[in-house]
Amino acid sequence: MSHEMTKIESKRLGDCYYKVEHPSGLTILMAPMEGFNTAYAMFGTAYGSVDTCIKTAENGEFRKLPEGIAHYLEHKLFESEECSAFERYAKTGANANAFTAFDRTAYLFACSDNFEESIEILLDFVTHPYFTPETVAKEQGIIGQEIRMYDDSADWRVLFNLLGALYHKNPVKIDIAGTVESIAEITADLLYDCYNTFYNLHNMVLTVAGNFDMDSVLKAADKVLEPAKDFYLEHADCGEPDEVVENYVEQHLPVSVPMFNIGFKGKTGTEAENFRGSILDEIFIEALCDDYTALYRELYDEGIINATFGSEVFCGRDYISMLISGESRDPEKVYKRLKEEFEHILEHGIPEDIFTCAQRSVYGHYMRSSERVTGVATTLFNCHFPGVDMYELLDIAANATPESVIERVKSTYCAENSALSVIKP
Amino acid sequence: MQGNLVRKEIGKAAFMNSVIEPKFKSDRISLCLVTPLKKETATVNALVPFVLRKGCKSCPDFTELNKKLAEMYGAILDADVAKHADRQIIEISIQFTDDRYAIGGESMVETAAKLLSDIVFEPNLDANGHFPEIDLELEREYLIDTIESDLNDKRVYAIGKALGLIYENEPFGIKRYGYVDDAKAITAESLAEAWKNLIKTSRIEIMFAGTGDPSTAEKVFAKRISALEREPFSEGHFEMVDYSPLKEAEESMDIVQGKLVMAFRMGAPKTEHEKNSARVLSALYGGTAFSKLFMNVREKMSLCYYADSHFERSSGVLIVDCGIEFENREAAQNEIIRQLELVAEGDFTDEEFADTKGAIYNSLGSVGDTLYSVESWYMTGVLEDNVITPKDDKEAIEKITREDVIAAAKKAKLAAVFFLKGGETE
Numbered sequence: 001m002s003h004e005m006t007k008i009e010s011k012r013l014g015d016c017y018y019k020v021e022h023p024s025g026l027t028i029l030m031a032p033m034e035g036f037n038t039a040y041a042m043f044g045t046a047y048g049s050v051d052t053c054i055k056t057a058e059n060g061e062f063r064k065l066p067e068g069i070a071h072y073l074e075h076k077l078f079e080s081e082e083c084s085a086f087e088r089y090a091k092t093g094a095n096a097n098a099f100t101a102f103d104r105t106a107y108l109f110a111c112s113d114n115f116e117e118s119i120e121i122l123l124d125f126v127t128h129p130y131f132t133p134e135t136v137a138k139e140q141g142i143i144g145q146e147i148r149m150y151d152d153s154a155d156w157r158v159l160f161n162l163l164g165a166l167y168h169k170n171p172v173k174i175d176i177a178g179t180v181e182s183i184a185e186i187t188a189d190l191l192y193d194c195y196n197t198f199y200n201l202h203n204m205v206l207t208v209a210g211n212f213d214m215d216s217v218l219k220a221a222d223k224v225l226e227p228a229k230d231f232y233l234e235h236a237d238c239g240e241p242d243e244v245v246e247n248y249v250e251q252h253l254p255v256s257v258p259m260f261n262i263g264f265k266g267k268t269g270t271e272a273e274n275f276r277g278s279i280l281d282e283i284f285i286e287a288l289c290d291d292y293t294a295l296y297r298e299l300y301d302e303g304i305i306n307a308t309f310g311s312e313v314f315c316g317r318d319y320i321s322m323l324i325s326g327e328s329r330d331p332e333k334v335y336k337r338l339k340e341e342f343e344h345i346l347e348h349g350i351p352e353d354i355f356t357c358a359q360r361s362v363y364g365h366y367m368r369s370s371e372r373v374t375g376v377a378t379t380l381f382n383c384h385f386p387g388v389d390m391y392e393l394l395d396i397a398a399n400a401t402p403e404s405v406i407e408r409v410k411s412t413y414c415a416e417n418s419a420l421s422v423i424k425p
Numbered sequence: 426m427q428g429n430l431v432r433k434e435i436g437k438a439a440f441m442n443s444v445i446e447p448k449f450k451s452d453r454i455s456l457c458l459v460t461p462l463k464k465e466t467a468t469v470n471a472l473v474p475f476v477l478r479k480g481c482k483s484c485p486d487f488t489e490l491n492k493k494l495a496e497m498y499g500a501i502l503d504a505d506v507a508k509h510a511d512r513q514i515i516e517i518s519i520q521f522t523d524d525r526y527a528i529g530g531e532s533m534v535e536t537a538a539k540l541l542s543d544i545v546f547e548p549n550l551d552a553n554g555h556f557p558e559i560d561l562e563l564e565r566e567y568l569i570d571t572i573e574s575d576l577n578d579k580r581v582y583a584i585g586k587a588l589g590l591i592y593e594n595e596p597f598g599i600k601r602y603g604y605v606d607d608a609k610a611i612t613a614e615s616l617a618e619a620w621k622n623l624i625k626t627s628r629i630e631i632m633f634a635g636t637g638d639p640s641t642a643e644k645v646f647a648k649r650i651s652a653l654e655r656e657p658f659s660e661g662h663f664e665m666v667d668y669s670p671l672k673e674a675e676e677s678m679d680i681v682q683g684k685l686v687m688a689f690r691m692g693a694p695k696t697e698h699e700k701n702s703a704r705v706l707s708a709l710y711g712g713t714a715f716s717k718l719f720m721n722v723r724e725k726m727s728l729c730y731y732a733d734s735h736f737e738r739s740s741g742v743l744i745v746d747c748g749i750e751f752e753n754r755e756a757a758q759n760e761i762i763r764q765l766e767l768v769a770e771g772d773f774t775d776e777e778f779a780d781t782k783g784a785i786y787n788s789l790g791s792v793g794d795t796l797y798s799v800e801s802w803y804m805t806g807v808l809e810d811n812v813i814t815p816k817d818d819k820e821a822i823e824k825i826t827r828e829d830v831i832a833a834a835k836k837a838k839l840a841a842v843f844f845l846k847g848g849e850t851e
Contacts, residue, residue, distance in 0.1 A: 013450075035448030038791045084724075086714040093783030096714065112790020113783075141727030148682035149730055149748050152579050210794075254678050254850050256573035292491035300487075301559065306567045327570065357495030364498030364522055371450040372795055 003218055010391040012398075013370050017380065017390070018214065024225035025201035029380045030217060031209040033373060039115050039212040040377040043122050044106030044205060046385045047198035049176040050317070051103070053236040056197050062236050065194065066185040067171075068143075068178015071100040073191050075139050076131050077107070085125040094118040102172050103316040106381060110374070116216045119208070123224040129195045131188040140183060147177045154255045154423045158325070162261040162421035165249040169238040172319045201228035207380040210373035238318070242267055242417055250422040259423045260331035262338060266320040266412040274320045275386035278313040279362065279396040280408040285311045285322045286358035287350045287405070288341060295341045304330045317385075322413065335420040342415045350402040363397040430803045430812055435643060436650035438657035439629035442807060443639035444799050450526050452635030453796040454538060454642055455518035456545050458627035459808065461658060462513040462596045468568075468603025469611050469619040474504035474515050475564040476556045476616065481543040493540070497533060498522040502544070509808045510739035511596040511663045515623060517545055520796065523637045538642035542649045546624060555613040556620075565611055572602045579845060583684035584746055587843035590672040591688045597740045626658045630807055634799045665741045667693035672841050677848030683751045684845040687761055689743040691736070692836035697811070700738055701821050702829040707736035707743055709781040709830060710768055716781075717764040717773070722747065728757050739809075743837060751846050762839070769834035771827070778827055785822055789815040 009016040017031035048070050055062045078085045078098070089096040094111035096118075107126050111118050150156045163173040177183075208217055244265055266281070268274055289295050289311060299305040309326035328334050350358070369375030376390075383390045435441045460470065484490045494500045500521035507514045521537045550556060575582050585600075592598030631646055633639040668690045694700045711718035711734030718732040732747035749757045767773075792802045792815040806812035813821075 033448070035446065036794050038794050084715075086719075090713070090715040090777075090780040090784070093780070093787035095784070095787055110787075110791060112787050138724075138727055142723060142730055145682065145728075145748055145750070146730040148750075152680045152682050154577050254576060254579075254680065256576045257570050259577070290491075290495070292488055292495050294488070296491075297488045301563070303563055303566060306570060327574075353492065357492055360497075361495045361499030364500070367498065367522060367526065368451055368520075371448070 008389060008391070010394070012394055013367070013391070015370055020218065022218075022221050022225065023227060024221065025228035025231075026221065026225060027205050027384060028217060028221060029205065029207045029384065030214050031376045031380065032212065032214060033210050033376065036210045036373055038110055038112045038373050039208060039210040040108065040110045040373045041119055041122055041206065041208045042106045042108045042377050042381045043126050044104055044381060045198050046103060046203050047105050047194075048101050048103040049174055050171040051198065051235070052171045052174065054197065055234040055236070056232060066178065066190070067174050067182040068176070069186055069190065069194055070105055071177045072139065072143060072183055072186050073194055074098050074100045074105050075143060076136060076191060077126060077129060079135055080125060080128060080130045085121060088121045088125070089118065092118045092121065100176055102176065104385070112211075115212045116220065119212075119217055120220040120224060123206070123220055126199070127224060127226075129192065129199075131191045133188050136186065136188045136191065143177060143183055144180050147175070147180055147183075150175070150177065152253070154253050154259055157251055157253060158259050158261045158421050158423045161249045161251055162263050162323070162419060165246050165419035165421060166244050166263050166265045166321060167319070168241060168245050170240045170319055171238065172316065197233065200231045201225060202231035203233070205381060205384040207377045207384070209376035209380065235317070240268075240318070244417050244419050247419050248422075249419065250424055252424050255423055255425050257327040258329065258331055258425065259327050260325065260334065261421045262324040262335050262418065263314075263421075264322040264342070264413050264415070264418045266322070268318050268320055271317045271386040272388055274315045274317075275383070275388050276392075276396055277408055277412065278315045278320065279393055280400055280405045281313045281320070281322055281412070282362050283355075283358045283397065283400055284350075284405050284409045285313065285324070286361055287354050288345060289324060289338060290358065290361065292357050293354060295337060299334060299337060304328050304333055320412070331420060331422045339415040339418065346406060346410055349406055352402070355402045355405075359397060359400055363394060366393050366397060429814060430806070432807070432812070433643070435647040436629070436653070437655040439631075439650045439655070440807070441631050441633070441639070441643045441646060442803060443633040444803055445636065445639065446793065446799070447636050449523070449636040449796060451520060451522050451796065452534060452537070452633065452637045453518060453520040453800055454541055455516055455632045455800055455804070456541055457630040457632070457804065458515040458545075458623045459630055460513050460515070460623060460627045462508055462511050462599055464599050466619065467513060467599050468607035469615055470513055470515060470623065471506045471601070471603045472564060472568050472608070472611055472616060473620050473623060474506055474517055475568060476560045477517060477544050477548055477620075478502065478504035479557070479560045479564070480549045482547045482549055483543045484540070485549040497536065498526075500537065502540075506601060508597070508599070508601055509805070512808065514808075515627075517541060523635060525636070532641065534637045534641045535645065538645040542645050546649050546653070548620065550617065553613075555617050558613065561611070561613055561616060565608055568602060569605050569608050572600065572605055572608065579678070579680060579682075579684055580746065580748065583686045583843055583845045584744065586674065586676065586845070587686035587688050587744070587841050590674055590843060591669065591690075591742060591841035592740065593672075595666060595740070624653060625656055628657055628660070630804065632800050632804055634796045665693040665695070666690070668838055669840050671839055673843075675844040675846055676851055677846050678850045680845070680847055682748045683754060683847065684746065684748055685754060685757055686744065686746045686843045687758065687839060688841040689745075689765070689837040690840040691741045691743055691833065692838070693741050694833070697821060698824070698829070699833070700741075702825050702833040703736050703741070703743065704738070705781060705785065705822065705825045706768065706830045706833040707734045708785055709773060709777065710734050710765060710834075711745055713781065713784045715777070717768060718745070718761065721764055722757060722760050726756070726760060728753050728760070732757075732761070742840070754844055754846075758842070765834060765837055769831060769837070771831050775827070778830070782822060782825070786819050789819050
């Protein structure tokens, strides 16, 4: 079968990738990279832990799903009637894995040999679910241990406690794997139900980067994929207010120095607006507190932050926040000073030298991800669902001005809609 | 040759290593000071990279230094300390966009190499030859936090405890960041002395990995190093311990999941062939998602989410760790031992054996694809005085037979068990 292929190029990087709309309904994005030895493929769906209340064409009503079911489904999809996908990959040598995030699930592999066989396994096992009451029951113990592992993880708890303080209703505050109680409600039938809803090829993407032959990807897709039914899905508007639940939350766990997460909760736009805006937010948050700012220096010299201090923008379909994390003996003071500086910058603007630093750092970060096979496949994957071109990220960073950043942040965030989460020894 | 290591001596016990791959868009230069790992000096040496990271004569202000790096498209300057067998390694590295991708076409390689060289060899010392008081105070406090932070990740903590048991009297047992009491005792004099001693007596290994021209960097380093007064330490030979009596310990902590760590002595594998046999054994036993431990302890018995094994080449120890319900400790421990015994009895198929090797070949195939993995691959070779390519390594693994793996498994003897259980934190 011949396929129409669109080539997308970046002058800045001298790189390109190709897009194919496969007749099955799947979008395929491919970036062959010269000189590399490995290939990395990701096949996934716009379905994650936040999808706990949905309405489909068949069912006219919104329905609630058990917390953690997207992640449970990810685990169970690896099994078929004959053997697990891991056993099939064992024959090709590929290093395979999967993850469930807030609004995504992805199945992936990395290989330096036998790509044709591995890509076929990937497409095949993800499109052929097999669940029985026995196999579903067996997973309770394994996932139960995964949940417990995270319950003991201070890094994980400090983040979810923060999300609980920031969000009233948005299911982003729910633990990705659910709870031991919520996963007990999961049955084989429910898994089939979720699978048939979300694992529609129109709701999925395949991205491949590195050393591979594009024809072999298309051949495998032609062989394995059946045309998908029309896709209709409505997400319930969770009715999340702009305000936070509370400004402070703490928990005691065995840690050496108190750990903190600070979040500034943003007003959400469309998924694409959130995604594009997040690049400007990254520049802002760098200019607010990265290691070349006066604020960082002040807190460092006072001994209340250390090199673990860092920031990121956390964004998805209907949520966006700027997060700052680290260890501190006085997290309240760090929070207070960040809020003051946040307001100061919004009022007085970003100094030119600091803006240059922030812009170049963000630009360099995206540029460097283009020299890694995993970086390219992951960026293609992440950009697909919001409908943003991968190379646009660099343009957004390059074209940002201090004014455009301030304008974006003023319309999306305010210092009061924020919270501090602390884990104390 | 493209993709292969080029190694040159550019001073007394000072080496410039480079691996060039045009596919990359950035470069990474690491400067390592390699010195004997000793309990007395481990902590003060561990503080050196962190005070060096604060500034240098040419750029004494920490904030200005960070600005300079940000302007270089977010160049990353990292300082850390590592261990390799009986060596301590002080590593300062810089990763940056190559000249080809700089907007003004400026020479990034030269700027980066000069900065790295200034950071290591021309620190910001006062009239007494001491580091700034504030840097000593802050970085010493931070080092103490880092030493204590292994508590934050219970998996890391439990592995550290098991290694503490097995390596009680060996250099491996010395902690990476040293000891709290020793950190508190560091003075301005002892810190300055440690730095002076490091640049005088260490073996200096510089690794340039990336797409740029390493000769520019080489000139910068060669010139600087030739001006140093060098008296490199004499490299001795290191003896691996074959077996040690079983040591067991447990500790309680306010947690919900138990962590079980078991360490096996492998009878001091000496030759590359013996070490590779133990490596294949570890992969077959608990190194993949179709290994004995994964298929049995996790998939069949549903006891855990992870049960992994890995082989420490330099100490000849095989380590297994898993997270389990407290009451399943005995069941997990028995099954972990039983699976190793089964391998020793040859209870694995030719297919499992071939697939395990396939997984190793696959990971060797990925070594050349990131700057970091290129650097760490060749730096390990340099430190072990055995520089080989991933292709050479694959050929060596191809030679390992079923019998070699069975023989390696038969040599395994349990030497340490540590269990972190629930309850009041001790």
